[in-house]
Amino acid sequence: MSTTVFLTGLGMGLSLIVAIGAQNAFVLRQGLRGEHVLAVSLACAVSDAILIVVGVTSFGRIASLLPWADPAMRIGGAAFLVWYGAKSMTSAIRSTSTLTVQGARRDKQLLPILLTCLGLTWLNPHVYLDTVVLLGSISTQFPGQQSAFAAGAVMGSFLFFFGLGYGAALLRPIFANPVAWRILEAVIAFVMWAIAIKLILGT
Template identity: 70%
Template structure:
C-alpha cells in the first residue's frame, strides 16, 4: 500500500507540472543557455516541495480563510508575467549576438536569475492551486500515508525540473542559430502573456 501511495503522489505531481507554463519555459530557457541550471532546477523543485508539504499539512484551509490572497496573487502574478513576456519579446527582436546559446561571455548574475525564478514560481496562483490546494486535498484520501503521498509528489517535481533543465542541453545545436532563439523567445513571450490574460479574465 505504501509504494502505491508513493507512486500515486509521483504520478499526480508529474501530471500537474508537465504542462507548458511560465516556470517550465524559464527552466527550459536556462537549460538551453547553460546558465545556472542546477540552481534554477533546485529552486523550482524546492519551492514545489515546500508548497506540497504546506498543502498536505492543511495550509489550504488557512488560505481559504484569507480571501484577499487570491486577488493579490492573481493580479501581481499577471503584472509580472506581462513584464517578463515583454522582456522576452525584446530579446526575440534584438541583435543576434544576444541570442547565442553560449552568449558573449556575458551571463545573467546568479542572484538576478534566482529572483526571476522565484517571482515566476511564487507569483503564479496556479502553483498554489496545483500544489497546496489540489495535492493537499488528494492527500486526504490516504489517511496515515499523507507523508508517502507528499514524498511521491515532491520526487516528481525534482525529477521533472532536473530532467527539463539538463535535458535541454541536447537541443543546443538547434538553438545555436539566432533564428531558433528568436522563435523560442517569441514563444515564451506568448506563453507569459497568455497565462497573464487567463489570470485576469478568470478573476
C-alpha cells in the same frame, strides 16, 4: 511507506507540473543556455516541495476544522481540472505554437536569474492551486499515508525540474516541433480529466 501511494503522488505531481508555462519555459531556456542550471532547478524544486508539504499537512487540518472545506475544495478542484483539461485539449487541436527559447536577453549574473525564477514560481497563482489545494485535497484520500503521497509529489518536482534543466539540449529538437506540444497537451488534458473524475467520486 506505501509504494502505491508514493507512485500516485509521483504521478499526480508530474501531471500537474508538466503543463507548459512561464516557469517551465524559463527553466528550459536556462538549460539550453547552460546558465546556472543547478540553482534554477533547485530553486523551483525546493519551492514546490515547500508548497506541497504545506498543502498535505495543512489541508487536512483545515478540513477537520471546517468539514465543508474538503468537499468544496474537491468540487472546486475538479471544476478547475475539467476547465484546465479543456484548455489543454483545445490547444492540442488548434495550436501551432512552439516553446520559444531564442532571442531572450542573456544575463549570466546569478542573482537576477534567481529572482526571476522565484518570481515566476511564487507570484504564479496557479502554483498554489496545483500544490496546496489540489495535491493537498488529493492527499486526504490516503489517510495515514499522506507523507508517502507528499514524498512522491516532491520527487516528481525534483525529477521534472532537474530533468528539464539538464536534459534541455536533448529536448530542444523535440519541442521545436509544434506537433510534440500538441501531443503533450492532449496527454495533459486526459490526465487532468481523470484526476477530476477521481476527485468527484471521492466526495
